[in-house]
Amino acid sequence: MSQSDDLEPFRALLGATGVLTEPGMIRPYCRDHRELMEGATPAVLRPRTVEEVQGLVRLARSGGFGLVPQGGNTGYVGGATPEPGRRQCVVSLERMARIRSVDPLGFTLACDAGTILAEAQAAAAGHGLFLPLSLGSEGSCRLGGNIGTNAGGLQVLRYGMTRDLVLGIEAVLADGSLFSDMRHLRKNNIGIDLKQAFIGAEGALGIVTGVVLKLWPAQAHRATAWLQLAADAPVPEIAATVRRETADLASTFELISAASLALVGEMRGADPGLQAGPGGAVLLELQSSSARIPLEEVLLGTLEELLERGFLEDAVLAQSEAQRRAMWTIRETIPEAEKHAGGSVKHDIAVPVSRIADFLERGGALLAERLPGVRLSFYGHVGDGNIHYNLVVPPGEDRLAFTRAIEAGIAHDLYALAAELGGSFSAEYGIGRFKRDLLARYSDETRLALLAGVKNAFDPDGVMNAGIWFAQDR
Structure with a gap:
């Protein structure tokens, strides 16, 4: 039987447009977002309904195919890329993008897992509600991928990771059965919270097809400031002060190094318009649903305290939405600016907030000793301990070769630190295929045994995204 014949049952189930096999059409689904891996797949399967997902899972199992669930294909660790040699079909949920319901009184939103994050945000906003999950890729990433990677983003400080936003999940298991727990409940103690198993599992335990998310009242009122940090400013203490003095109304505390800001200026060919202090800069934003809370007054009082304590050299308070947007554009442009400079090797590191200064000091000393002259761009959601610690590819060097050298060398020292x-x-990228060696290196035997046991319990035949977590997966 030819491979084309093998795929006929999928065509009968999904229709001609539901099965893509032409090389030019499937290539975008096979290349990871950072273009570090070129995958391979017999077909891209595009179901429209939960029942079709159940059917294709059963067909894959009986036909000896593996499956790789894929949302917007915006991940950074190869978790949605079909691995050559594994005969894995991509399951794209792009045609499952329905908003199922919005509950303005219960503050919940139910969606298909293929819904683009920005469209889910808009659906909530249309009812005067707010979905706080916010990522640079929100215009193209999909909720199923956000769930699979337990996405973090820009507002974790106040609202938490994806895991903290999910109330209910619907998922198709490896045998084609349906786990449906689409309850809109904040209290629901009926044993182990099974939906949590799928969050951060990167599609290894099943294909998430639906989700119920927590919402908040629309955050119509904001106060935003750009802080220029003094030399040796104690970032953890500043973050703690902000939380206390603003009654935890801070939704964003983004550290931006002077080097990252310079990259933005180089890409634009002009001064970015805002400056970093000797210790870098912080983009700080407070949010509220109520006009009765004087956010600007609260923020100004907090900034005055930070200035009096010598933590800041200066601070700029946004006086208009245009000024606020300009601040955010700088932060959101940093990944693009790194790419414009030749690309970067990304280290998605998390440390306790209280140890951020230790990591930056010791990591910087390590780089100065081992790789003098290599350009470091670090920034991130340091209010929650997440630092994007990126090494810019030197001019004239091959990006992939430089990446391999860093990942085989000093990256391990940074991770060990x-x-x-x-x-x-x-911190927020997941394991995928690119970090499975790190999972083995930095996990004890008990953790690895538990992961393997959970995988085997949900997917004993290795149908679901084999090759993430463990290279030896079927």
């Missing part, structure tokens, strides 16, 4: 400080080598 993070682990020593009580941190992690993966």
Whole structure:
């Protein structure tokens, strides 16, 4: 039987447009977002309904195919890329993008897992509600991928990770059965919270097809400031002061190094318009649903205290939405600016907030000793301990070769430093295929055995996204 014949049952189930096999059409689904891996797949399967997902899972299992669930294909660790040699079909949920319901009184939103994050945000906003999950890729990433990677983003400080926003999940298991727990409940103690198993599992335990998310009242009122940090400013203490003095109304506390800001200026060919202090800069934003809370007054009082304590050289308070947007554009442009400079090797590191200064000091010394002259761009959601610690590819060097050299060398020292400080080598990107060696290196035997046991319990035949977590997966 030819491979084309093997795929006929999928065509009968999904229709001609539901099965893509032409090389030019499937290539975008096979290349990871950072273009570090070129995958391979017999077909891209595009279901429209939960029942079609159940059917294609059963067909894949009986036909000896593996499956790789894929949302917007915006991940950074190869978790949605079909691995050559594994005969894995991509399951794209792009045609499952329905807003199922919005509950303005219960503050919940139910969606298909293929819904683009920005469209889910808009659906909530249309009812005067707010979905706080916010990422640079929100215009193209999909909720199923956000769930699979337990996405973090820009507002974790106040609202938490994806895991903290999910009330209910619907998922198709490896045998084609349906786990449906689409309850809109904030209290629901009926044993182990099974939906949590799928969050951060990167599609290894099943294909998430639906989700119920928590919402908040629309945050119509904001106060935003750009802080220029003094030399040796104690970032953890500043973040703690902000939380206390603003009654935890801060939704964003983004550290931006002077080097990252310079990259933005180089890409634009002009001064970005805002400056970093000797210790870098922080983009700080407060949010509220009520006009009765004087956010600007609260923010100004907080900034005055930080200035009096010598933590800041200066601060700029946004006086209009245009000024606020200009501040945010700088922050959101940094990844693009790194790419414009030749690309970067990304380290998605988390450490306890209280150890951020230790990591930056010791990591900087390590780089100065081992890789003098290599350009460091660090920024991130340091209010929650997440630092994007990126090494810019030197001019004239091959990006992939430089990436391999860093990942085989000094990256391990940086990850070891993070682990020593009580941190992690993966704050919000996941494991995927690119970090499975790190999972093995920095996990004890008990953790690895539990992961393997959970995988085997949900997917004993290795149908679902084999190759993430463990290279030896079927």
